[in-house]
Amino acid sequence: MENNVSDRLFKQFSLLVYEQCGINLHEGKKALLQARLNKRLRLTGIDSYEKYFQIITSGANPGEFVNFLDSISTNLTYFFRESQHFDFLDQVALPDLIAKKLKDRDLRIRIWSAGCSTGEEPYSLAMCVLAHLPEVARWDFRILATDISTRVLETATRGIYSEEKIQKVPPALRQANFQKMSNKNGKPDFQIAPHIKRTVTFHRLNFKESYPFKGPFDFIFCRNVMIYFDKKTQEELVNRIAGFLSPGGYFFVGHSESLTGLVHKLSYVRPAIYRN
Ligand SMILES: C[S@@+](CC[C@H](N)C(=O)[O-])C[C@H]1O[C@@H](n2cnc3c(N)ncnc32)[C@H](O)[C@@H]1O
Incomplete structure (x- = not known):
C-alpha cells in the first residue's frame, strides 16, 4: 500500500469533499485525510489512493462513497454540550x-x-x-x-x-x-x-x-x-x-x-x- 497522498491527489480529494459536503480540507488536514484513507484502503482491500479516488468518483460504488464521507467527518459531541x-x-x-x-x-x-x-x-x-x-x-x-x-x-x-x-x-x-x-x-x-x-x-x-x-x-x-x-x-x-x-x-x-x-x-x- 502507498503511504503518501501526492499534493495533486490531495487537491482532488479536498475539492471532492468541498463540493459534496462543504467541508474545507485545507493543506493542514492532509495528515488527517491520509489516516482516514489508510483505514478505508485497509478495509476495502483497494491498494492505491488513486484507485480509491476513481472508485468513489465513478459512481461504481455509491456505498463506499458514503463510507468515505463518514470517515472524514468529525463527530465529537456530548450530552448537554455548551x-x-x-x-x-x-x-x-x-x-x-x-x-x-x-x-x-x-x-x-x-x-x-x-x-x-x-x-x-x-x-x-x-x-x-x-x-x-x-x-x-x-x-x-x-x-x-x-x-x-x-x-x-x-x-x-x-x-x-x-x-x-x-x-x-x-x-x-x-x-x-x-x-x-x-x-x-x-x-x-x-x-x-x-x-x-x-x-x-x-x-x-x-x-x-x-x-x-x-x-x-x-x-x-x-x-x-x-x-x-x-x-x-x-x-x-x-x-x-x-x-x-x-x-x-x-x-x-x-x-x-x-x-x-x-x-x-x-x-x-x-x-x-x-x-x-
Ligand atoms: C462535531 S459534530 C457536532 C455534533 C453536535 N451538533 C454537537 O454540537 O455536539 C459535526 C457533525 O456534522 C456532520 N456534518 C458534517 N458535514 C455535514 C454535511 N455536509 N451535512 C450534514 N451533516 C454534516 C458530521 O457528520 C458530524 O456528525
Whole structure:
C-alpha cells in the first residue's frame, strides 16, 4: 500500500469533499485525510489512493462513497454540550414558547438538530423540553435529527451510551430518562428511555442536497458543524436553514462559531444564539 497522498491527489480529494459536503480540507488536514484513507484502503482491500479516488468518483460504488464521507467527518459531541444553551432554553426560550403555544392553543413544538452526530444533542434537547411541558401527553412534540454520516446515525438510533458518556447529564434527568442495562464487559450501559426516544426521528441528510421537509421549526440547533465549512458555504447554509425557522424561532450555533461577517436576516440574541 502507498503511504503518501501526492499534493495533486490531495487537491482532488479536498475539492471532492468541498463540493459534496462543504467541508474545507485545507493543506493542514492532509495528515488527517491520509489516516482516514489508510483505514478505508485497509478495509476495502483497494491498494492505491488513486484507485480509491476513481472508485468513489465513478459512481461504481455509491456505498463506499458514503463510507468515505463518514470517515472524514468529525463527530465529537456530548450530552448537554455548551450548557449556556440549555440554561437559555430552561430560563427563557422554553417558558416563552410554552406560554405562547398555550395562548394560541397550538400545542405543536418542532426542533431540528442539524448535524446531530451520535444523538447526544437531540436527546439532551428532548430531556430538556419534556421536563418543561405541562401535561406532556397533550403536546405534539418532535425533534428531527439529521446528519450526513450513516455511522453516527446508527449509534444515535440505538440510543445506548456508556456510563462515562452520560456523566454530563444532570442527575435528575439521568435518573428519569435512561434505563440501565448490562454489557459484555460487566460494566453497565444506559439506554435512552422510550418516552425520550419516540420524540426523536433520525434521518440522513447532507446539507448540500435538497431538504425533504418543510418545517417550520421553533428551534434549530446547528452547532459545531459550520466550523468545518468556508465562509461561502456557511452563509449559504445559514440562509437556507433560517428559511425553516418559525417566526420568532431561535437558531443556535456552537460557541466557537459565529455569524459575524455573514449576510443573513437573523437577529443576534446572545453569544451563539440568533432569532428569526
Ligand atoms: C462535531 S459534530 C457536532 C455534533 C453536535 N451538533 C454537537 O454540537 O455536539 C459535526 C457533525 O456534522 C456532520 N456534518 C458534517 N458535514 C455535514 C454535511 N455536509 N451535512 C450534514 N451533516 C454534516 C458530521 O457528520 C458530524 O456528525
